[in-house]
Amino acid sequence: MATVTFDKATRLYPGSTRPAVDQLELDVSDGEFLVLVGPSGCGKSTSLRMLAGLEEVNDGNIFIGERNVTDVPPKDRDIAMVFQNYALYPHMTVAENMGFALKIAGINKDERAARVLEAAKLLDLEPYLSRKPKALSGGQRQRVAMGRAIVRQPQVFLMDEPLSNLDAKLRVQTRTQIASLQRRLGVTTVYVTHDQTEALTMGDRIAVLKDGVLQQVGSPRDLYAKPNNVFVAGFIGSPAMNLLAADTVDGGIRFGTSTIPVQRDTLAAASGSQVTIGIRPEDIVMSSTQGDGLSVSVDLVEELGADGYLYGHSEIEGKRTDIVARVDGRSHPNAGETVYLTATPNHLHVFNSESGERLGGAVTD
Amino acid sequence: MSGSLNITSATADPALLDLPWHLPLDAWPNENIAALPKGISRHLVRFAHLSGRVVAIKETTSEMAKREYEMLRTLQGLEIPCVEPLAVITNRSDVDGEPLNSVLVTRHLKFSLPYRALYSQTLRPDTATRLVDALAALLVRVHMVGLFWGDVSLSNTLFRRDAGAFAAYLVDAETGQLYTGGLSNGQRENDLEIARVNIAGELMDLEAGGRVADELDPINVSNGIVAAYRLLWKELTGSESFSSNERWRITERVERLNDLGFDIEELTIKTDETGTTVRIQPKVVDAGHHQRRLLRLTGLDAEENQARRLLNDLDSYRASYGGEDADEEMLAHEWLVRVFEPVVRAIPRDLKGKLEPAEVFHQLLDHRWFMAQNQGHDVPLAEAVTSYVQDVLRHRRDEATVIDPPTGSLTMPIPVVSGTSGEPDPAADPTSDDEDWRLKV
Numbered sequence: 001m002a003t004v005t006f007d008k009a010t011r012l013y014p015g016s017t018r019p020a021v022d023q024l025e026l027d028v029s030d031g032e033f034l035v036l037v038g039p040s041g042c043g044k045s046t047s048l049r050m051l052a053g054l055e056e057v058n059d060g061n062i063f064i065g066e067r068n069v070t071d072v073p074p075k076d077r078d079i080a081m082v083f084q085n086y087a088l089y090p091h092m093t094v095a096e097n098m099g100f101a102l103k104i105a106g107i108n109k110d111e112r113a114a115r116v117l118e119a120a121k122l123l124d125l126e127p128y129l130s131r132k133p134k135a136l137s138g139g140q141r142q143r144v145a146m147g148r149a150i151v152r153q154p155q156v157f158l159m160d161e162p163l164s165n166l167d168a169k170l171r172v173q174t175r176t177q178i179a180s181l182q183r184r185l186g187v188t189t190v191y192v193t194h195d196q197t198e199a200l201t202m203g204d205r206i207a208v209l210k211d212g213v214l215q216q217v218g219s220p221r222d223l224y225a226k227p228n229n230v231f232v233a234g235f236i237g238s239p240a241m242n243l244l245a246a247d248t249v250d251g252g253i254r255f256g257t258s259t260i261p262v263q264r265d266t267l268a269a270a271s272g273s274q275v276t277i278g279i280r281p282e283d284i285v286m287s288s289t290q291g292d293g294l295s296v297s298v299d300l301v302e303e304l305g306a307d308g309y310l311y312g313h314s315e316i317e318g319k320r321t322d323i324v325a326r327v328d329g330r331s332h333p334n335a336g337e338t339v340y341l342t343a344t345p346n347h348l349h350v351f352n353s354e355s356g357e358r359l360g361g362a363v364t365d
Numbered sequence: 366m367s368g369s370l371n372i373t374s375a376t377a378d379p380a381l382l383d384l385p386w387h388l389p390l391d392a393w394p395n396e397n398i399a400a401l402p403k404g405i406s407r408h409l410v411r412f413a414h415l416s417g418r419v420v421a422i423k424e425t426t427s428e429m430a431k432r433e434y435e436m437l438r439t440l441q442g443l444e445i446p447c448v449e450p451l452a453v454i455t456n457r458s459d460v461d462g463e464p465l466n467s468v469l470v471t472r473h474l475k476f477s478l479p480y481r482a483l484y485s486q487t488l489r490p491d492t493a494t495r496l497v498d499a500l501a502a503l504l505v506r507v508h509m510v511g512l513f514w515g516d517v518s519l520s521n522t523l524f525r526r527d528a529g530a531f532a533a534y535l536v537d538a539e540t541g542q543l544y545t546g547g548l549s550n551g552q553r554e555n556d557l558e559i560a561r562v563n564i565a566g567e568l569m570d571l572e573a574g575g576r577v578a579d580e581l582d583p584i585n586v587s588n589g590i591v592a593a594y595r596l597l598w599k600e601l602t603g604s605e606s607f608s609s610n611e612r613w614r615i616t617e618r619v620e621r622l623n624d625l626g627f628d629i630e631e632l633t634i635k636t637d638e639t640g641t642t643v644r645i646q647p648k649v650v651d652a653g654h655h656q657r658r659l660l661r662l663t664g665l666d667a668e669e670n671q672a673r674r675l676l677n678d679l680d681s682y683r684a685s686y687g688g689e690d691a692d693e694e695m696l697a698h699e700w701l702v703r704v705f706e707p708v709v710r711a712i713p714r715d716l717k718g719k720l721e722p723a724e725v726f727h728q729l730l731d732h733r734w735f736m737a738q739n740q741g742h743d744v745p746l747a748e749a750v751t752s753y754v755q756d757v758l759r760h761r762r763d764e765a766t767v768i769d770p771p772t773g774s775l776t777m778p779i780p781v782v783s784g785t786s787g788e789p790d791p792a793a794d795p796t797s798d799d800e801d802w803r804l805k806v
Contacts, residue, residue, distance in 0.1 A: 014546045053551040054513075074555040087520065087563075089570035095802035096573065104565045104584055113803045129802035164428075 002078075002155040002188055004028040004051065008060035011046050011212075020046045022212040023060065031186045033179065035203035037193055038235070043212040044192045045160055051190060052158055053077050064155055080154035082162065086145035088133040095120075095129040098147040105152075112151075119150040122184060150185065157182070157189040163198065175202055196236050200224070208232050226349075230356035233278045233349055239309060239324045242284070245317055245353065246277045253277055253350065256294030256314075258287075260345050266360030271352060275359065278349035281309060284325035284341050286333075293342035296323050298333050305329050312339070373434065374452035374470075380416040381470070386457050389465055390424045401473065401766060412473060419473035419766050420451060427455040427467035429539055434469055436538040443510045444652075446503065447535040448474055448523065474534055476721045476764055477523040480567070483531075488571055490581045494589055495531050497564060499524060501593035503533035504560060505601065506652055513552045515540030518563035526720065526764075528670035528727040557594055561587050573805075600625060604646035609636060615645055622647065626669040628654045662697035663705070667723035674727045678704070704746065711750045716758050718765040729753045 006026040012019045021043040028034045036044040049055040051062055053074035061070045069077050088097055099116040107115075120126045123143040133141055149157065162178070163171045179202045182189050193199055199206045200220040207217040208231075216228040227233035233241045248267050252259040253275065260277075287293040296312040308329040313322050325341055333339045350359045370386055385393055390409050399412040399419045410423045423430070430453045437450040449472040457465035480488075480496055500522055507514055514521075514535070521537035544552070568583035577583070600621065607614050619629055630649035636642065655672035659665050659679075667675060682700045683691065708729060709722045720728070733749035 052555070054549065054555055055551065056549045074551050075558045087518070089566055089573070091570045091574035093573075093802055093805050095806040096569070099806045100566050100569050101562055103569075104562060104587070109806070113806050116802075116806050127798065130798060130800040130805075 002065035003030050003063075004034075004156055004188060004190060005063040006047070006051075006060070007063065009047070009050055009057050009062050010059035011043075011050055011055055012058045019058075019212050021050065021209075024214055026207055026214060026217060028188060028190060031188055033182050033189045033191065033202060033204045035191045035193060035199040035206045036209060037196055037199040037206055038209035038215075040194060041211075042209040044194075044209050046212075047209070048158055048160055048190060048192045051156075052079060052081060078155040080149040080152055080157055082146065082149045082157050082159050086148055088141055088144060090133060093130050093132060094125060094136070094144050097133065097144050098125075098151055101148060102151055115151045115153065116147075119147045122150065122181070123147050146181070155188065157187050159189065159191045161193055162191075163193075171198075178202070197238060200236070206236075208235060210235075226358070226361070227278070228358050230276055230278070230351050233351070233358075237280060239281050241278045241280050241349070242323055242325075243276055243278050243351075244321055244323075245319075246275055248273050248275055253348070255343055256340065257291065258293045258342055260343055260348055262345075262348065262350060263360055266350050269352075269359045270350070271354065274353045276351040276353045276356070277343075278351065279343045280347065281324045282326040283344045283347040284323070285344060286325075286327070287340035287342045290340060293340040294323070296325075296339055296341050298335050298337045298339060300335055301327065301332050303329050303332075308332050310339075369456045369458070370454060371456040372452055372454050373431070375438070376451060378416055378451070381452055381454070384413060384415065386454060386468075387459050387465075389459070390422060390468070399473075399766065415470075421448070421471045421473055423469045423471075424466040425469060425539075427453075430455070430467045430469040433537075433539050436541050436543070437471070439543065440510075440512065440535065440538060440541075445507055445510060445512070445535060446532065447538065448472065471536075473766065474523050474525070475766070476724075477525050477534060478764060479523060480519040481571075483524060484576070487576055487578045488568075488581060489578045490586065493568065493577075493581055493586045496524060496533075497586060497589045498593050499527075499531035499533040500560065500564075501590050502597060503535060504556065504590075504594055505597045507535065508548055508553050508556070508598070509601070509650070511544045511547045513542045513544065513548055514538075514556050515542065515559070516563070517556050517560035519567045520563075525668055526724045527668035528674045528724065529731075530670050532668040532670070553598075557591055560590050560594075564590060597625070601627060601647060601650050604644055606642055606644040609641055609643050612643070615643075618645060618647075622650060623654050626654050626656075626673070627652055628657070662694060663701045665701070665705070665723065667721075671721075671723040671727055674730065675705070675723060678726075678730060708746070708750055711747075712754060712758065716754065718763040719758055719761045720764060725758065728757065732757060 005028070006024040008023045008025055009021060010019050010023055011021040024043075024047055036047055038044050046055055050057050053069070053072060057070050061068050063069065064077060064079070089100075092100065095113075095116050098119060099112045102112045102115065116129070117126070120129055123146065125140065125143055125147065128136060128140060133144065136144065159178070163174055175198055191202065203220060205217060205219055206223055208215045208223065210231050216223060216232045223232060223236045227236060227241075230243060234243055247254045248262075248270055249259055252261040252267075255277075294314050296314045298310055298312045300311045302309045302311065306329045308327045310325045310327045310332065311322070312325070313320050315321070323341070327333070347361075349361055351357060352359055370382075372381060374381065385397060390411055393411065393413070397413050399414055401412040401419065408423050408425045410421055412419050412421055425433075434450045434453045437447055440447045441449065451470040451472050453467065453469055455467040457467065459465055483492060483496065496519060500517070500519065503522065504514065504517055516537060516539070521535070523534045523536050524531040525534065565583045565587035568577060568581070568586060571577045572581075572583060605614070605618070615632075615634070619632075622629055627650045629647050630651055631647070633646050633648055635644045637644075653669060655676055656667060656669050659667055659672040659676055662679070663675075665672075665675065679697055679700045682704060683693070683696045686699070687696045705726060708726055712722075712725060719725075729749060732753040733744055733746070736744045736749055736752060
């Protein structure tokens with residue numbers, strides 16, 4: 001087990017002017033499940049490959065535990081890329097399939113047997129150790145392949161979009177399995193995905209990257225409740241947070257015909273009278289008084305059983321702006337209607353309209 | 366049914382539509398299936414007949430099938446020896462409308478053999494070493510174009526006989542990733558380590574099945590790829606320095622690379638400020654030095670070592686029959702008509718599927734040499750051909766499309782996710798649960 005540290009690690013591809021990963025500073029605790037997430041081209045896979053030793057580090061350092069591994073070849077880093085493409089060998093038993101790489105590494109027979117047994121217990125494979133792969137179910141075969149990585153007892157597991165080729169249903173099942181196995185093993189894990197739902201459901205902490213720059217790192221709750229900037233606010237959460245241009249007024253922020261109360265120092269931090277506000281769909285409510293709040297024309301209501309999502313648009317400062325709001329699945333307005341919406345004040349997010357940085361939240365922020 | 370099938374293909378063979386796409390690949394009827402040996406695969410791969418040819422069909426997700434199709438096309442453009450992608454078929458469904466996996470269709474490489482078909486009883490260390498050497502050469506070429514393979518193994522490679530050695534072809538590009546700026550040392554080292562572990566695993570599996578000679582040590586053979594790769598990589602890309610009065614070393618380097626089968630397209634030569642030291646480094650090298658020369662002179666398309674062998678024979682023909690200023694191309698044509706073609710014509714029709722013509726010619730030259738050794742004098746070509754056909758070629762198996770061992774016994778698909786398919790088959794391994802697994806780990 002070990003910590004992982006990116007110390008201002010930078011990757012600049014030859015011929016490129018902008019680094020693919022720019023001065024990444026990130027500490028992963030011992031045993032932690034850290035997810036690197038971001039849109040394609042954000043530098044998440046490059047960061048993982050830098051940790052694996054597959055990508056040169058042009059500046060800065062990478063540590064596994066206390067050891068600086070920046071210039072250490074991949075095979076000497078004591079890491080395992082899980083879900084690499086392991087095939088099973090038909091004439092070898094489950095035990096041999098799990099343990100043969102240890103034999104190549106020169107580990108003695110007793111040690112090999114001990115490690116294979118330990119991994120088999122974790123993976124519920126103990127009763128099948130002397131079977132051939134043909135006599136296993138699909139799920140058991142998959143676990144044998146995982147066992148190959150586990151018996152090596154690496155300091156860190158690395159996973160690069162391991163679920164990207166599965167259909168939606170299987171993806172949900174497998175991500176639960178991986179997360180629970182990681183917790184049982186307690187091995188530090190760095191996991192790359194482009195899917196923010198995967199990140200939210202699996203990670204102890206999530207690091208969000210954009211254009212090679214770390215935007216924010218924190219627990220799923222932190223990122224959801226207190227995004228550092230407009231990018232994180234819009235990237236984390238589904239459907240995405242509504243991000244709207246708004247004007248500050250005395251004691252709050254104007255939202256249509258109503259005013260949402262905001263802390264005084266948040267307002268003071270705004271550079272002008274313009275801010276960007278963020279409201280998640282579930283924090284928007286139908287106004288009880290007609291004419292009070294933001295006037296929204298309903299384009300579509302997506303019913304999901306108990307809940308539904310209202311997709312509509314409003315004119316804000318002369319620009320058509322799309323709005324998504326969660327509504328009651330059984331009683332909701334219909335497409336074509338105009339409704340008035342207000343925001344629950346204690347979940348409002350306020351950002352600088354130019355830099356996109358968080359200024360603060362609502363009165364309870 | 367097949368109404369909504371989506372076929373992407375550069376060649377668009379209409380016969381593709383006739384294959385039973387509404388059935389899962391493992392349920393295809395025998396009339397469609399060609400029994401060919403193959404390596405160990407994560408996905409179900411089967412061979413089928415299509416317009417008188419054999420194609421390999423791999424069931425996988427549509428993203429992976431499309432990605433691999435594009436990757437193989439790119440690699441073909443980069444002149445990497447690999448299988449030819451024919452089509453991607455998506456939107457499959459069975460008769461009840463249930464969706465089926467997408468497939469990638471590739472053309473079976475004629476006269477190619479998977480490593481499991483390259484021995485009759487047991488795999489011998491020298492054969493294993495030649496396979497590993499061929500794979501090392503392929504890996505070097507793949508790395509030189511900037512491809513990180515990600516799953517280097519004997520199973521993901523096909524081999525063609527090449528005048529006593531083997532020529533390796535990349536079969537599985539699923540995990541491949543192209544880097545336009547070239548690979549880092551870490552990426553190359555990682556591929557090499559993957560190769561070493563996979564080869565050892567594959568040989569240990571043959572060992573567990575009693576299919577390797579006693580003296581073959583899987584770990585030793587698999588370590589061989591590291592040495593072979595490093596040697597070739599250094600020769601192809603390394604820089605060397607020497608004093609400026611040793612300029613012959615430039616010519617020597619070029620000749621060494623030619624001997625290895627490579628042409629230098631671009632070489633950087635730098636001198637130091639005093640002009641006393643020269644440093645050279647190949648920048649662009651092209652495989653196929655002998656192949657290209659043979660093709661230019663005779664129009665024959667052969668593997669690299671076969672080409673070298675044929676050219677040797679051609680050169681000695683020229684030395685015997687050509688005068689001082691005989692035209693090389695004229696004599697090459699003469700050699701083709703008087704020597705090579707009569708040999709190919711002498712192979713009876715029913716033996717044509719045994720080996721490729723260039724490989725037959727190579728073996729014939731060896732055979733003729735052995736006959737001469739035994740008899741103590743030169744043997745005329747016609748006599749050697751008759752003896753070779755009757756005593757050697759007739760007793761070989763057909764390798765154009767090898768039929769044994771059958772496909773099914775070697776396929777070991779691992780579904781990517783648990784509990785969806787691949788029911789356990791305890792009957793496949795009835796007594797094993799009582800055995801002590803510790804004896805074998």
